Amino acid sequence: MKKWIFVSLVFIMPFLMTGCVEKTGYYTKAEDDVISLICGVTWASQKIVNDAEETIQGLYKFRNDGTCTQTSIVTDKNGKEQRRDVNVRWAFYDQNSSTIYFGSDHYWDIEELTTKKFAIYDRWGEYGEINMSREYKEFTPLE
Template sequence: MKGRIFVSLVFIMAFLMTGCVEKTGYYTKAEDDVISLICDVTWASQKTVNDADETIQGLYTFRRDGTCTQTSIVTDKNGKEQRRVVNMRWAFYDQSSSTIYFGSDHYWDIEELTTKKFAIYDRWGEYGEINMSREYKEFTPLE
């Protein structure tokens, strides 16, 4: 019985340790280039207007320490602005640095990343799951 528990724990630990790529030490030039494009900028979504005539915009600031700040700005029709700030953690999900993992089955699959454009698929859930959802989003540097 103890042997089964030990083997189960070993498999669980191995699974958890391979889930996210959170690397310490030196990065390759390609990895560092991706990190520099993501982290050294505040990325802004396009402004949208909802049914209540409120303008909504999202801002994302990624930091090299694996933290991220998401700021939602809602401006009502009278010009009154409300900001909601959420601090999150992030890590690359894969070794190719093409997917960002936020936790709780939330991912950004990077479609295009340049100094002027950060295009992603905002994904909730794992591929193959019946309730997985993906939405295309584009961000530009905040000016």
């Protein structure tokens, strides 16, 4: 009986272990091209002014290790600036590297990506869900 269990485990364990292995690298030129455009650049949103006359801007710094720092900069009408950093994880959601997943049903659907422009649809929720929302946003490299 013990021999049967041992033999079963020898054959079953490699199968189970391969099901748990994540992709540890980016293997195609297309994926490498997308990553090289996204990472190593601080992407800045357009500045907007809210009803309280505060200027708000978002900065996004993606890194190759799957982390991203999102910085929110709020400047009041007197010029006083407040910054808040949030560190998040990111990964590609699809095989085409055209959607970034941040977790908690938060996605960026990439519309256009060049060295000068990062255009996305900021999406909350899955397609087909009644409460899904999408908002178009453009980012440019911070200079």
